[in-house]
Amino acid sequence: MTNKILHLRNLLTNRASNIKLNLTNAKMPERFKGTIVEKWVNYWKQLGIDYKEAGTSFYEEAKAKPVKTSIYTSIGMLIYFSSKKNPSETDFIENLRNYNNDLVLVHESCHKPESSNHVKFIQRCFNEGILRRLSLGFISFMWVADYDKGVSVYKAICPHLQPEYLTFHKRIIDVGFWGKWWNLQNKMVDYDVNV
Structure with a gap:
């Protein structure tokens, strides 16, 4: 051989x-x-x-330097495959609708308040048009803006009144990585058990 x-x-x-x-x-x-x-x-x-x-x-x-090369190669492969499995906004909305359907099938007295309130909040944000997705290629964030994209009032278009970078983390409602929206999934664990 x-x-x-x-x-x-x-x-x-x-x-x-x-x-x-x-x-x-x-x-x-x-x-x-x-x-x-x-x-x-x-x-x-x-x-x-x-x-x-x-x-x-x-x-x-x-x-x-084989160790250094293997570490860099592993990190590169992780980023590459993560970018291939980066969830989209459509995936988020689809998961939201599926979880809402699960909640509808259970009586309100049995709902876990945290799950029910979280899904209602996201639906309200989606209906108001203030739900946004920020993709970094291998990871995505769903966040809440102040105004709909179509609003043209001064507060919405002034660059000095846009969300600050230092407080941006407070606006994030979910993190998408490796094909999942993690916060939504964690909030819906035992959604039918009122604690």
Whole structure:
């Protein structure tokens, strides 16, 4: 098995060196010299050289510091897969409607007040048009704005009266990560048990 791998590695190395040799020895025809075609070919050659140097330097650093490379690779993979599973506003509204349907099927005297009040608050915000989603690519936040997007009063459009960054965390009502809206899900645990 090892001999086959070594043979394949040598074959690929020889093939790559032959391609590299052919590309470096390739001459530009006289009719293309000084034209945009020559500039275009030189651009792509230089781009290939740059990528090759970046790849070899990455490989050398990965070989020298394998722990650092594995940590960075793991973090990168986590962010990549988290971004693929980042929930949308449609997912949030769908979950809200499903939880509301669950609450409707249970008599109000059996509702857990925290669950019932939270769903009613979110529905009110949605109906008023003040529910917003902020996506950071791999994580999302549902937050409450002061005004609907269509409102054009001075308070709504003045940049100095917009929500402050330091108090923004108070406006967040849910966090979406890895395909779930976590706060809504936690509030609906034992929604049919009035405590």
